[in-house]
Amino acid sequence: MKTGVLDMDIGDILEEDLIELDMSAATKDEAIKNLAALLYQKGNVTDKEAFIQDVYLREAEGQTGLGSGIAIPHGKSDAVSVTSIAVGRTKKDLAWESLDDLPVHVVILFAVRNVDKTTIHLKLLSQVAAALADDDVLERLLHTDDKAEVIRLLSNKM
Amino acid sequence: MNIIGITACTAGIAHTYIAKEKLVKAAQARGHWAKIETQGTIGVEDELTAEDVAKADVVIIAADIGVRGKERFEGKKIVEVATSIVIKSPNVLLDKLEEKLGK
Numbered sequence: 001m002k003t004g005v006l007d008m009d010i011g012d013i014l015e016e017d018l019i020e021l022d023m024s025a026a027t028k029d030e031a032i033k034n035l036a037a038l039l040y041q042k043g044n045v046t047d048k049e050a051f052i053q054d055v056y057l058r059e060a061e062g063q064t065g066l067g068s069g070i071a072i073p074h075g076k077s078d079a080v081s082v083t084s085i086a087v088g089r090t091k092k093d094l095a096w097e098s099l100d101d102l103p104v105h106v107v108i109l110f111a112v113r114n115v116d117k118t119t120i121h122l123k124l125l126s127q128v129a130a131a132l133a134d135d136d137v138l139e140r141l142l143h144t145d146d147k148a149e150v151i152r153l154l155s156n157k158m
Numbered sequence: 159m160n161i162i163g164i165t166a167c168t169a170g171i172a173h174t175y176i177a178k179e180k181l182v183k184a185a186q187a188r189g190h191w192a193k194i195e196t197q198g199t200i201g202v203e204d205e206l207t208a209e210d211v212a213k214a215d216v217v218i219i220a221a222d223i224g225v226r227g228k229e230r231f232e233g234k235k236i237v238e239v240a241t242s243i244v245i246k247s248p249n250v251l252l253d254k255l256e257e258k259l260g261k
Contacts, residue, residue, distance in 0.1 A: 061168045062222065067246060072172050076199075099246040112171055112199075122171070122200045129172040133179030133245075 010155035013084045013124045016147040018042060023088040028096050028104070032056075032073060035086040035109040045111055047079035054079065055109070065098025068138045072129070074110035083113045083121035085128060087150055089142070106141050108132075108154075131156035159259060161185050161192040162210050163218035164225045167241045170198035177220045177241040178204075184248035188256075194218075197225055206230065216255055220244040235259070 018038050025031035036052050039045040055075035058064070065071045071094075086109045093103030110125055131137050137153045144150060163181060167173035178194045185192035195206045208230075211217075217236045219225055220243065228236075243251060 058169055063242070066176065074169060074171050076169060076171065099242055110171060125171055126175040126196075126198065126200065129175035130179040132172075133176050133183060 010124060010127070010151060013121055014087070014128070014151050014154060015042075015084075016151070018044075018084065018086040019147045019150050020086075020088045021145060021147065021150070023090045023107075025088065025090050025094065026092045028071075028094050031088055031090060031094055031104075031107045032109065035088050035107060038086045038088075039080075039084065039109070039111050042082075042084075044082040044084045045077075045079055046081050050079040051075050051077045051111065053077075059097075063097035063099065065096040065100075065104055066132060066138070067098055067100035067102065068135065069102065069105040069142050070108065070132065070138050071096050071098065071104040071106070072108045072110060072132065074112060076112040076114055078114050080111045080113045082111075083119070083125065084111050085109065085125070085154070086111070087154075106138075127156050128154045159190050159215040159256070160213050161190050161216055161218060161255075162206050162214040163192075163194045163220060164197060164206070164227075165194055165241060165244070166197040166221040166223055166225050168222050170200075173222070173241045173245065174198040177244040180248045181218065181220065181244050184252055188249075188252060190252075197221075202226075215259060218244075218251070218255075 040048045045051045054077035064073045088107045096104035165174045165177040182192045196203045217231045217234050219238045
């Protein structure tokens with residue numbers, strides 16, 4: 001089911017330079033730091049450390065591993081200037097608190113502005129989340145080598 | 159059967175919407191009608207109407223926090239679970255409901 005997002009462009013929150021399909025991270029912490037660094041370089045996060053802290057605040061509230069090798073950590077933070085998503089994939093098994101207790105390979109980090117209420121960006125995030133309800137999407141995310149396909153998969157438009 | 163429900167998670171950013179999609183997809187695949195209201199950071203979406211409630215056989219509340227507007231479901235069969243249950247195994251939950259309600 002589509003979420004009724006008509007005129008919005010997923011490209012507003014997800015760009016190819018925020019996707020890394022061959023990340024060297026070997027731990028959850030390294031993965032989060034790598035992706036936070038991408039967001040920082042892009043200018044979407046203004047304070048890397050503060051953002052990472054807020055991501056861990058959310059981690060403390062409950063598991064963000066969805067199962068099937070995918071995790072969706074998210075930080076709602078004053079350190080975020082542009083609500084956006086960074087995606088990283090690792091060859092190595094990342095130990096992560098997950099619904100199926102299996103290791104994670106794809107990390108989809110949501111960076112959310114604290115002041116964003118009822119904006120288009122939050123709507124787009126919910127659209128990406130909805131895309132993750134599809135097992136085929138999860139499976140493709142684990143294997144595709146095409147960043148454009150990652151964006152397509154997460155845009156919930158098949 | 160006719161299923162309505164509400165999803166809501168702590169941050170209201172991701173799990174709320176994944177849980178909704180999982181539930182709707184699984185229900186539709188099994189031939190049920192389903193409408194799920196989300197209560198997230200962007201507010202309430204797909205709000206359940208009095209009509210929706212009237213025709214519902216069961217209400218599924220998949221939430222990690224308190225949800226608003228439960229009084230709408232007075233007299234209805236209500237199942238309350240965490241969002242993780244719906245995200246992990248929506249079909250197990252629906253199996254149980256079908257068995258219990260015989261529909």
